[in-house]
Every structure is written in C-alpha cells, then in structure tokens.
Amino acid sequence: MKTQRMAKVKEQESIPVTKVQRATKFITTGARIGGNYLKHYGKKLVNPELTKDQLHQDNASDIYKSLSQLKGSALKIAQMLSMDKNLLPTAYQNQFALAQYSAPPLSYPLVVRTFEKYFKKRPNEIFDTFTQSARNAASMGQVHEATLKGKKLAVKIQYPGVGDSVKSDLAMVKPIALRMFNLNASEYDEYILEVQTRMLEEADYSLELERSMNLSVRCKDIQNLVFPTYYPAFSSDKILTMDWLEGKTLGEFLKTETLSKVEANRIGQAMWDFYHFQIHQLKELHADPHPGNFIITKEKKLGIIDFGCVKVIPADFYPQYFQLLEKDILQDNAKLEKAFYELRFIYEDDSAKDKKFFIEIFAQLVELLGRPFRTKEFDFDDKAYFESIYLFGERLSKLKELRESKKARGVKHAIYINRTYFGLYNLLHDLKAKVNTASWVPF
Amino acid sequence: MEATKKSKAKKLDSVSAQAIQLAYREYLLTEGKQPASVFKFCKENRMTEVEFYAHFASFEAIEKAIWQGYLADTKKRLESDEAFVQFSSREKILTFYFSLAELLKTDRSFVLHQLKSVKNPASTPVFLKGFKASFEEWINSVLNEGKGTGEIAKRPYLDDRYSRLFWTHLMFILKFWAKDESPNFEKTDVAIEKSVTLAFDLIGKGVLDSALDFGKFLYQNSKN
Numbered sequence: 001m002k003t004q005r006m007a008k009v010k011e012q013e014s015i016p017v018t019k020v021q022r023a024t025k026f027i028t029t030g031a032r033i034g035g036n037y038l039k040h041y042g043k044k045l046v047n048p049e050l051t052k053d054q055l056h057q058d059n060a061s062d063i064y065k066s067l068s069q070l071k072g073s074a075l076k077i078a079q080m081l082s083m084d085k086n087l088l089p090t091a092y093q094n095q096f097a098l099a100q101y102s103a104p105p106l107s108y109p110l111v112v113r114t115f116e117k118y119f120k121k122r123p124n125e126i127f128d129t130f131t132q133s134a135r136n137a138a139s140m141g142q143v144h145e146a147t148l149k150g151k152k153l154a155v156k157i158q159y160p161g162v163g164d165s166v167k168s169d170l171a172m173v174k175p176i177a178l179r180m181f182n183l184n185a186s187e188y189d190e191y192i193l194e195v196q197t198r199m200l201e202e203a204d205y206s207l208e209l210e211r212s213m214n215l216s217v218r219c220k221d222i223q224n225l226v227f228p229t230y231y232p233a234f235s236s237d238k239i240l241t242m243d244w245l246e247g248k249t250l251g252e253f254l255k256t257e258t259l260s261k262v263e264a265n266r267i268g269q270a271m272w273d274f275y276h277f278q279i280h281q282l283k284e285l286h287a288d289p290h291p292g293n294f295i296i297t298k299e300k301k302l303g304i305i306d307f308g309c310v311k312v313i314p315a316d317f318y319p320q321y322f323q324l325l326e327k328d329i330l331q332d333n334a335k336l337e338k339a340f341y342e343l344r345f346i347y348e349d350d351s352a353k354d355k356k357f358f359i360e361i362f363a364q365l366v367e368l369l370g371r372p373f374r375t376k377e378f379d380f381d382d383k384a385y386f387e388s389i390y391l392f393g394e395r396l397s398k399l400k401e402l403r404e405s406k407k408a409r410g411v412k413h414a415i416y417i418n419r420t421y422f423g424l425y426n427l428l429h430d431l432k433a434k435v436n437t438a439s440w441v442p443f
Numbered sequence: 444m445e446a447t448k449k450s451k452a453k454k455l456d457s458v459s460a461q462a463i464q465l466a467y468r469e470y471l472l473t474e475g476k477q478p479a480s481v482f483k484f485c486k487e488n489r490m491t492e493v494e495f496y497a498h499f500a501s502f503e504a505i506e507k508a509i510w511q512g513y514l515a516d517t518k519k520r521l522e523s524d525e526a527f528v529q530f531s532s533r534e535k536i537l538t539f540y541f542s543l544a545e546l547l548k549t550d551r552s553f554v555l556h557q558l559k560s561v562k563n564p565a566s567t568p569v570f571l572k573g574f575k576a577s578f579e580e581w582i583n584s585v586l587n588e589g590k591g592t593g594e595i596a597k598r599p600y601l602d603d604r605y606s607r608l609f610w611t612h613l614m615f616i617l618k619f620w621a622k623d624e625s626p627n628f629e630k631t632d633v634a635i636e637k638s639v640t641l642a643f644d645l646i647g648k649g650v651l652d653s654a655l656d657f658g659k660f661l662y663q664n665s666k667n
C-alpha cells in the first residue's frame with residue numbers, strides 16, 4: 001500500500017515538471033522586473049534626470065531572456081508584442097524583434113520521428129535530399145530544406161505539444177503582460193481569448209495548408225507577388241511542405257542590401273495591394289505582417305510564405321471598422337460618435353466627462369492612423385509621421401483614464417486588424433516606400 | 444508475424460517460441476493474470492509440456508524473452524537506417540528511445556500490464572532483467588563512442604556509472620509513456636527530447652567538470 005502510494009506521488013511529480021519549470025521562469029521574471037523598477041526608482045532618487053530608457057532596457061532584456069527559452073506560444077507572444085512596436089518603448093522593440101529567429105532547434109531524430117508518425121517513412125525516403133539540421137526557425141517549428149526531382153522544397157516541422165502549451169503559456173504570461181503593457185484585466189481577457197484562438201489555429205498545419213492554398217490562388221493576379229506551391233501529399237497536422245523561395249527574408253534583406261527607390265516603391269505597392277485586396281475583397285487576411293514572413297526574391301518581387309495566422313473579418317464588423325476611413329468622418333461629430341459606440345471606444349453608461357475624453361483621444365487616433373488613406377499617395381518614409389504615432393502610443397500607454405477604465409475599449413476583432421496595420425505601416429516604413437494608397441480604398 | 448498466425452490456426456502442431464509467446468500474451472491480457480500452471484496452459488493451447496520447456500523454463504522466462512525481443516527489434520530498426528552510423532551519441536540515443544516508444548505502442552496493453560505489476564520501483568523486476576543487460580551493453584558502446592569523439596566528458600570512476608543513469612532514465616520514460624494520455628503519445632516525444640538534452644548537458648563537458656576539479660583541489664588542500 002505504502003509503496004504504491006509512493007510510486008504514485010513520484011509519477012505525478014514527474015509529469016508536470018515542464019509546467020512547473022515554466023511557471024517558475026515567469027515568476028522569476030516577474031520578480032526581476034520588480035527589481036528593475038526598484039533599481040530605477042533608487043537611482044532616480046539620486047539622479048532625478050534619469051530617464052526610463054535604462055529601466056525599459058532592463059525590463060525588455062529580462063522578459064526577452066525568459067521568453068526566448070520557451071517555445072511555441074510564449075515565443076509567439078514575444079513576437080506579437082514586437083509587432084505592436086509603435087505602442088512600445090523603443091527599448092523593447094529591439095529585444096523582441098530578435099525573438100523570431102532564435103529558438104532551440106528540434107533534434108533530427110525527433111524530426112524523423114514526426115515523419116514516421118504521419119507518413120510511415122523517413123524524410124530521406126520521401127525526398128531526394130533532406131537537411132539534417134534546420135535552415136530556419138519558425139515560431140512554432142523549424143524549416144528544413146529538401147529536394148525532390150530537382151525541385152527545392154521548404155519543409156516546416158512543428159514542435160510537438162505546441163498546441164497544448166498555448167493555453168497554459170498564455171495564462172502564465174498574464175501577470176507580466178498586465179504589468180508590462182499597462183493593460184487592464186478585462187482588456188486582457190478579451191485580447192487573450194482572441195490571441196488564443198489564432199494561436200491554436202496556427203498550431204494546425206492542415207488548416208494552414210488549406211488557407212495557404214486558398215489565399216495564394218485568390219491573390220495570384222496581384223502584381224509583383226510570388227507564392228510558393230504547396231504540397232498536400234507531403235503535409236500533415238505537423239508538417240507543411242512548399243516550394244523553397246529563393247531570396248532573403250525582408251528583415252535580413254534590409255540589413256544587408258539596399259533597394260533602389262523604384263524597387264522599394266514597387267515592393268511596397270505589392271504589399272499594400274496584397275493586404276487591401278484581402279481586406280476588402282476576400283474579407284480574410286494574412287494577419288502576420290512580420291519581416292520574417294516575406295521574401296525578397298532575386299527579381300525584387302515579394303514572396304509570401306506564411307499563412308499560419310489568418311483573420312476572417314466578420315460581416316457585421318467590416319462596416320463598423322472601416323467607416324472610420326470615410327472621408328467626412330472626422331468632420332461629422334454625430335457620425336464619429338455613432339462609430340465609436342459601435343466599436344466600443346465609448347459606452348452609453350460612461351460619464352459625460354469620460355465620454356468627451358475618450359472621443360477626443362480616439363478621434364486623434366483615427367486621424368493619425370487613417371492619414372495614409374486621406375491622400376492618394378503616401379510616403380511611408382516620412383519619419384515625422386512615425387515619430388508622431390510613436391509619441392501618441394507612448395501617451396496612450398501612460399493615460400491613467402485608459403488604464404483605470406474597467407471596460408475594454410475596442411472590439412476584439414479589431415486586435416488582429418490593428419496589428420496587421422501596425423505591421424504593414426512598419427514594414428512600409430522600413431522599406432521607405434511611397435505607395436498609391438487609393439488603389440483599394442472602397443470609399 | 445504471419446507465420447505465427449498461421450501456425451496458431453493449424454492448432455500449433457509444431458510449436459515455435461513465438462507461438463508460445465503469443466498464446467501467453469493473449470491469456471495474460473484476457474484473464475488479467477498468469478495461467479495457473481504450465482500444465483493448464485499447455486492443455487488449453489494443445490501442446491505438450493515438453494514442447495513448452497523446449498523453449499521456456501517458466502512463464503517469467505516468456506516475459507523476459509518478450510522484453511528482450513523489443514530491444515532486439517529496436518536495434519534492428521536502428522541499423523536499417525544508413526544515416527544512423529553517422530549520428531552523434533545524443534542523436535543515437537534519441538533515435539533509440541523514439542523507436543522503442545513506437546514499437547511499444549503496438550504492444551501497449553501488454554507493456555502496461557507488466558509495468559503495473561511492478562511492486563517495488565527501486566529494484567529491477569524479473570521480466571526486465573535481460574532487457575536491462577542488453578540495454579546497458581548497447582548504451583555503453585554508444586557512450587564509449589561519445590567519449591571518443593569528446594561529446595561526453597571523461598570522468599574517472601563516475602563515467603562507469605552512466606549506463607546505470609541511462610537505465611533510470613529509460614525507466615522514467617517508460618513510466619511517463621504509461622501515464623501519457625496525449626494523442627499519439629506526443630508528450631512522451633517531448634519528454635524524451637527534453638530529458639536527453641538535459642542528460643547530455645550533464646555528461647558533456649561543463650559545470651560539473653569544473654565543480655569536480657575545484658572539489659578535488661579543495662580536498663587535496665585540506666589534507667595539507
């Protein structure tokens with residue numbers, strides 16, 4: 001009896017080990033961030049001139065260190081936060097931007113194991129060649145290079161157990177996220193549920209395959225875009241096989257090479273058209289505009305390689321959101337107010353003072369972010385414009401009224417659309433592209 | 444496999460070791476316990492005790508042979524992959540565990556029944572004795588290769604015990620797998636991957652060697 005009980009306890013201990021380890025990782029990070037704040041205020045007592053830069057830097061590197069040791073969803077969160085970089089202090093951006101490329105690789109035997117599970121064959125029995133080590137890391141897996149009948153292929157393999165860990169990771173990230181990003185709890189839950197849904201979808205390569213094939217076919221007429229062919233026969237829930245697109249990822253390319261003005265504008269335009277065609281025509285979109293998800297080919301075209309994260313725009317949400325782009329919305333107060341009610345920027349039971357305050361704030365936001373749509377052509381190289389978005393974001397994150405508001409301001413469907421726009425604007429800014437923005441505007 | 448099925452259909456007129464294993468396994472899993480005696484078992488399966496004892500001395504001997512069969516099959520599987528020879532020790536051990544897990548999946552009911560009967564987790568159950576000996580022999584050859592290439596740190600006295608360490612590790616994986624309820628036993632794969640990485644962090648050159656070195660220094664100085 002006794003020995004049996006002991007055995008049981010021992011086994012139970014052994015199973016949640018990883019979970020416990022992860023939890024402690026987050027707890028220590030939390031503690032360290034607390035420590036960083038203490039350090040900051042201590043220094044500030046002595047030197048009142050001190051800016052928060054050092055503090056942000058310390059926080060960012062601590063968070064980054066602990067997140068980068070995790071895989072899957074936690075890494076993805078780091079990525080997501082890095083996407084919203086204009087709403088984050090600069091110090092975080094650089095740290096999180098690294099997140100996309102660094103995850104410890106899966107061992108080759110585990111790759112073989114995954115293949116055998118789904119195809120009953122080893123990778124070298126399916127392909128003519130197959131690299132033993134990964135060529136690239138993806139947030140939920142890694143990419144191997146293979147050849148078959150002279151064709152170069154990219155084979156993406158998912159870390160086992162990723163789907164499972166999404167929920168527990170997100171739950172553990174909560175206390176830190178609340179503190180770091182000044183979110184309130186109700187906002188956070190709404191945010192996280194939407195993120196969780198997208199992430200669970202992203203862990204499903206069969207769904208990704210279906211969406212990739214569907215969206216790449218429907219977008220094929222847009223100029224200067226390149227899509228890989230996908231191979232369902234060599235794909236499964238955990239494996240995704242497509243053509244290898246020659247070239248460098250956008251992030252890598254911009255670090256090592258330069259584009260002529262004409263090329264930059266052409267690629268920027270292709271990207272703009274790609275997104276707006278999806279948003280306004282297909283009503284579903286590639287919601288992960290991340291420099292690692294685009295390839296600049298030798299012909300200086302734009303290759304699109306990752307449809308893991310797709311947001312479907314609900315029919316009733318579409319007019320609610322995009323009425324903000326109507327030409328007269330900023331002049332017509334009644335119309336603006338109606339739109340804000342629909343998008344839950346303001347609520348019927350807000351006090352008159354709150355209402356006025358939030359209308360003002362969000363009107364500024366609409367003006368600022370909608371600016372590219374109010375001209376025929378917009379130069380995303382405009383540093384002053386990005387500086388003002390950044391400053392505004394900084395101001396928003398410090399607003400006591402916003403942080404202390406018990407209500408979530410905004411609709412959950414907007415999360416990925418906003419994120420896509422932030423990503424898109426940033427990529428266009430990095431490209432220094434001038435874009436004809438009127439090409440897909442429906443109004 | 445086919446051969447055994449056929450021979451069983453022919454009412455076991457020429458009894459093979461494999462047929463006895465199969466019949467025993469079936470009895471154990473349907474009845475939930477060992478047959479009352481070799482006599483009863485032979486009668487039910489229409490064979491003579493002479494035929495039985497020609498292959499096995501006892502029921503325990505059958506269990507032992509089944510487990511040794513798992514190991515032999517796993518090794519055969521590894522050798523069938525040409526790339527295997529070029530693998531590092533870490534990759535070889537990973538491949539071994541993955542292959543073993545895959546193999547045991549086909550016989551999970553029997554394995555679970557066996558593991559459940561283990562009363563004292565500290566000692567090696569009888570049915571695992573031969574399996575253990577073959578495993579340790581295999582792991583020692585892989586570890587020696589690793590020491591040759593420098594993948595594994597040479598630590599006098601200590602490194603002789605690595606094979607025992609890996610045996611404990613294998614038992615951990617077996618228990619994990621027995622409790623694993625994830626689809627396709629995916630979590631066992633993760634457990635294998637992570638624990639082997641940890642094991643190789645421990646037996647590779649690193650902190651431990653510096654600690655040992657420092658410990659030795661302190662010890663020598665304390666004598667003066």
